[in-house]
Amino acid sequence: MSTGYTDELIELVEREQAAAVVLDCSVLAVSESLFDRLRADPAGRVMPVVLISDMPEQAVAGLRSREASRVLLVPKPFSGSQVARALTELLGSTTSA
Numbered sequence: 001m002s003t004g005y006t007d008e009l010i011e012l013v014e015r016e017q018a019a020a021v022v023l024d025c026s027v028l029a030v031s032e033s034l035f036d037r038l039r040a041d042p043a044g045r046v047m048p049v050v051l052i053s054d055m056p057e058q059a060v061a062g063l064r065s066r067e068a069s070r071v072l073l074v075p076k077p078f079s080g081s082q083v084a085r086a087l088t089e090l091l092g093s094t095t096s097a
Contacts, residue, residue: 009034010041020087024052032062039066046070048090052078 013021021038025031031051038044047070053059054076063071072086 010037010044013038013041013047014043018047020048020050020091022050022052022083022087026054028053028055028058028062031059035068035071036066039068048072048087050074050083050086050090052076052083 009021012018021044023031023034025034031053035049035051038047038049049068049071050073051059051063051071052074056073056075059073063073070090072090074082074086
């Protein structure tokens with residue numbers, strides 16, 4: 001269990017007033033632990049999350065079991081543009097064409 005990481009995540013989200021979180025952990029259990037801790041906190045209850053995973057099938061199953069909303073999965077290997085598109089979709093475009 002990565003308790004230190006989860007505490008640091010919540011502190012960072014609250015301090016920086018984050019609009020979204022990108023979770024990229026090589027161990028799915030760590031990503032799930034961080035996600036659960038984020039959703040348990042009032043500041044992160046509905047925060048958009050991009051979850052990057054090298055085990056997308058397991059990640060999808062875990063998200064379904066949690067009835068997770070406002071989450072997009074980006075499978076590994078990934079590019080920065082995939083993460084940017086996911087964030088844009090979750091947050092909505094803030095720039096005008």
